[in-house]
Amino acid sequence: MATPRVIVLRAPGTNCDEETAEAWSRAGARPETWHVGRLLEEPHALDLFQILTIPGGFSYGDDLGAGRILATHLARGLGDALRRFHDRGGLILGICNGFQVLVRCGLLPGGEAPCPATLAHNESGRFEARWITLLPRPGLSPFVSFTEPLDLPVAHGEGRFLLADPAVMGKLDDAGRIVLKYADARREPTQDYPANPNGSPFAAAGVCDETGRIFGLMPHPERFVSPLHHPRWTRLGDALGPEGHGLKIFRGAVAALS
Numbered sequence: 001m002a003t004p005r006v007i008v009l010r011a012p013g014t015n016c017d018e019e020t021a022e023a024w025s026r027a028g029a030r031p032e033t034w035h036v037g038r039l040l041e042e043p044h045a046l047d048l049f050q051i052l053t054i055p056g057g058f059s060y061g062d063d064l065g066a067g068r069i070l071a072t073h074l075a076r077g078l079g080d081a082l083r084r085f086h087d088r089g090g091l092i093l094g095i096c097n098g099f100q101v102l103v104r105c106g107l108l109p110g111g112e113a114p115c116p117a118t119l120a121h122n123e124s125g126r127f128e129a130r131w132i133t134l135l136p137r138p139g140l141s142p143f144v145s146f147t148e149p150l151d152l153p154v155a156h157g158e159g160r161f162l163l164a165d166p167a168v169m170g171k172l173d174d175a176g177r178i179v180l181k182y183a184d185a186r187r188e189p190t191q192d193y194p195a196n197p198n199g200s201p202f203a204a205a206g207v208c209d210e211t212g213r214i215f216g217l218m219p220h221p222e223r224f225v226s227p228l229h230h231p232r233w234t235r236l237g238d239a240l241g242p243e244g245h246g247l248k249i250f251r252g253a254v255a256a257l258s
């Protein structure tokens, strides 16, 4: 198949769009960055793309809650276009603020009987900005097709993934939809701070819908696409491999569409 085309959607306050577009380019896709206002004017333009990404940042200043206003734009102005995009096999990735948007517009966790969800304030009560370790659960989502743990940075104030019905969290986990989990030094999933930076139950760091094609995560894969981005690159050297860990997520999506 031809090189997948990616639309990177930005809004006032988005601050990770350039890094996200660069990550898609490195993974072999063809990204274009669009302001949400432009897409609201021509929703059919989504038909030109195979992947939609909502990058991280502070869209609309996190007013009314992180991601809330951009989520309202998507739900009200682009709901049908997004459904069509997903139904025809399009992939949707939300990173950090983008994950918050996908949750707040109802695309995640999604499904036949969607359970309302939110990304609540971190249990620490603080913005958490540092590196953490993640365990993947490959199988369902094309974005997570690797088996090795990842090191990635987090930078968020509202990252605690909660469902209105906590019992559904176990069902999501059983269905393999908590595809990335915060891990401790023994590489076991953990709810303990600081390895789990926000207190998410089931150590949830990244979640997908029932098709695997909508995926949101709090850590920032676009901030680790070169080994030089790792804070310990001078010590770890070749052990880091030729590419940053975050690139695996972008490469998985490109491979699924190629």
Ligand SMILES: NC(=O)CC[C@H](N)C(=O)O
Pocket (backbone or CB within 6 Å): 055, 056, 057, 058, 059, 062, 066, 095, 096, 097, 098, 127, 155, 156, 157, 158, 159
């Ligand atoms: N890096 C980000 O995307 C931050 C997300 C959001 N502004 C928060 O603090 O929770």
